[in-house]
Amino acid sequence: MQRVLRTASPAAWLFPVLLTLSHTAADAQVNLAGVWNNLQILHEDEPERLPGPELGDYLGVPINPAARYRADAWDASLITLPEYQCRVHPSDYVPSFAGLRIWEEFDKDTQQLIAIHTHHFAWGTERTIWMDGRPHPPEYALHTSQGFSTGKWEGDALAVTTTHLKEGWIRRNGLPRSDRAVVTEHFIRHGENLTIMTVIRDPAYLTEPFIRTRDYIYEVGGQIAPFPCESVEEIVRPKGVIPHHLPGTNTFLDEFPAKHGIPPQAARGGADTMYPEYQDKIRETAPAAKAAAK
């Protein structure tokens, strides 16, 4: 090896050096491309990832009274309506589900990164994260479930800002997220692991930003299955019926705190229920709640 170096022309050894430097300069980033899965770690936030959260569980979510009132009225029978059956998960919720393909789109000539695309197994949602510095559209443009996303590298993390979201949900138990929300995400790769941290700021329904993370593991040779969805009439109803609970009539709300011995006021959520000191309040009242449940 030493001999080779001694005899090589400057061009011969400079080329790989320049190649390395140019590669570093252009791609001060981590390659996120590939298939990522979370099937091995579904125990993380398992209720959110599979069966869905319990009705009336608003604990730890910084909702305002309007969001609480709306969630109380929500009836799971809503998704028996044909027009609601294939409604896709919004981009700030879909990371809860298995299977994510990420791929990059480069300009052929300049090799500049134009966009990063994602495809989630759940409902086959696809999304483009624009990396070319384009502005977000005007407010009067179409909103979609995946929104309009732009990204930039912050060190080795991909930071994404998403606007133009269609109304969605914070949790699958009726907690709403409005179409005015702005979502920021960080895609952080640690070797074979990927963490997506999502921060939701919603001036309509949240009093503070709501933060959650979802983890994935790189899957060599991973594939994403199709996700067809065809709506059917599950229940024959007249047109114009929307299942919901009238104020004060939703008896399911009591089940969650009773089952887990949580003070009912804690289950109602709000910003203070996010913080560790709120546990002191729970300790003061939990025994009474458990006794009441028995």
Added chain:
Amino acid sequence: MNRRSLLPLLLANTGLIFAQSQDSEVHVLPAQGNIYMIVGAGGNITVQAGKDGVLVVDTGLASMSDKALAAIKTISSGPIRYIVNTHYHADHTGGNEKIRLAGSTIVGANVTGDIKDAGEGAAILSHINVINRMSAPTGAQAPSPAAGWPTSTFLSDQKKLYFNGEGIDILHQPAAHTDGDSIVFFRRSDVISTGDIFTTTNYPIIDLAAGGSIQGTIDALQKIVDLIVPVYGQEGGTLVIPGHGRLCDFGDVLNFREMTIIIRDRIQSMIKKGMTLEQVKAARPTQDYDPLYGSATGFWTTDKFVEAVYKSLKSDK
């Protein structure tokens, strides 16, 4: 665009209208196919442009008509042939006169030479209840200038046109926002222009004095839902241009319909319990949707919406 800064306009002779002119500028947004949306001129304006010329759905406020016309000209230099009015309110018909005069109607056959001005100005189409509310019996003061009245009206529930290579359904929706509402469905472009039956900026505006009703509004929203075919789930496919607010699709209309039905149900339940209007208002049956659609000021407050729903439901009994 600030969605909450609706400017209350009290135009005494035009009934319930509102403006969305947030920055006093007019913007053009391509929807899909031959269809464009113009925002900022009052109510949204829908423009269909093609080889036959230009068809415009609603014309915005009179005060914004120069800007609206300039915006239309950026889309097409072709002749404006048709204006369709979704209802009579001045934020949707105020530009009729100026935009009509910028266009022309194709005339010929036995009319040629007999009626010299027959080809002057675009045709203005609407349901007959629109002209009934814009005009007045002979001798009485009309609420709006005659030059902006519809020139061709229909009495039934539908009028059909074929223009710029696509079929266009103008579908009357009785007793919704008013008694003269029409939605306009561009079948090839796959776009629906709804007028004020559907908006994204406020609760449904129910002009009771002009024959509007909560049930008619819900029925009209259902009609829009029935016409839409999304690509997948609740997205894409048919696009919807609301009377005010942003470009929409299926999911947006579903959300608005859901809100309207839920609030109708709540107020109906309260009426059945014998609650008075003041008691219903105090119970705040809209409180979960107020961050999205509510307003304490302006011409269409949350209180006025609740009152309109209450009175509309009471009158149905």
